[in-house]
Amino acid sequence: MRFSVLGSGSKGNCTLVEAGPTRVLIDNGFSGKELLARLRSLDIEPESLTALILTHEHDDHVKGAGVLARRFKLPVYANEATWRAAEARMGKLPIYREFEVGEAFVIDALRIHPFAVSHDAADPVGFVLGDGADSLGYCTDTGIVTRLIRQRLHACWAVILEANHDVRMVKEGPYPLPLQQRVLSSRGHLANPDSLDLAAELAGEHLRLLVLAHLSEINNHPDLVLAEARRRLPGEDQVRLLLASQGQACPLLEVSP
Template identity: 50%
Template sequence: MRFSVLGSGSKGNSVYIEEGRTAILIDNGFSGKELEQRLSTIGRSLDNLTAICVTHEHNDHINGVGVVSRRCKVPVYANGGTFAGAEKKMGKPFRFIEFGTGDELAIQDLEVRSFRISHDTADPVGFVISNGREYLGYCTDTGAVSKLMELRLARCHGLILEFNHNLDMLKNGPYPLVLQQRVRSSQGHLANEDAGQFLKRLLHRNLKTTVLAHLSETNNTPELALRAAIEAVGSESCGELIVAEQQIPTRLLSLIA
């Protein structure tokens, strides 16, 4: 199984995942043209796509979902709460397939299982994607972590985890108090230190790659996020650490169990 974080942050989010003849997106906050350019960067195209799975209805995750679904004639998978919240922005996709939070989805060569996270939307989810051998966990846009999240992500060979903000930068930055409170709330976003501790609890010897994602451009830096992750895990191995960027995709990463 291979994957690339095509872009991550408040201006747009999308992850590309492939296995055999199957290629899916987790979210798409980019225009069709922008997504096409980003896929081209990793040697892929819109023609590769099989499906789009949606985590929640905020614009930076759904802005281009409808147009890509219609253009590529691929289904959109989302739970009922997310689809209701996204319908006006997304429009009518080529095909909509509703799942219940916690369901396991079979999408050709991939299995996708959703799990509940904590964010200020109708019914936000994370995903674990598997080919039956390797497991990739996706968990961003959550203001708190739970035993359920830890259980679902515990055996993953790859992780995409939110490292949203540095607390000092948020406190001393330009955000008004009400927005600071929203970011720091249990339905907001994870601070670097909290994400680092979560990563520490998820460590196991088969974890190969961790991508630090959804960094705030205003209240964080790649260096601070990496430092928090490294300080949290200490001398324990967490495999390769990569910081996802807003402007460019990561390279196409391979997971081998």
């Protein structure tokens, strides 16, 4: 199983996960032109995509989903509340398939288990994706780390995890107070220390590859994230660490013990 975070941040989010011939996108907040360029930078043709699965309805996760699905006749998987909230934004889809939060479903070679997260959306989820041998956790857009999130991610060898902001930068930055309160709330986004504390817990179990994602361009900085990682995580010989970028795709990464 392999994956690439094609881009992550407030300007657009999309992640590719593949197992054998099965290629699934998690969300698509990019224009068609931008997404195709990022896929082709990895030598992946869009015609090879199998499906698109959605975490929640915010624009930076779904604004390109409908166009992509119609162009390549992709089935789109979402829970009922997300579908209803995103329907007007995405438009008519060629194939829509509904999943229940907490109930695993299968797309060809991938088994996908959606779990609830804490975000100001209709019914937001993260995913654990597996091919029968390895597992990848995907958890962004959550204001807190819940017991359920810990339970779902603890057995994953690789995890894509939000490290959105530095609390001091939010409080001293340009955001108006209501937006600061949203970001810092339990239904907002995950701060660096909370993200890295969770990662440290997971590193004591199975985690060997960590991609930190959804870094705010205004309220965070890669140096701050890396400093937190050095304080909380074991060395690269135990956990490989990468930071996802807003501007370009990560390389294709292997999920393996």
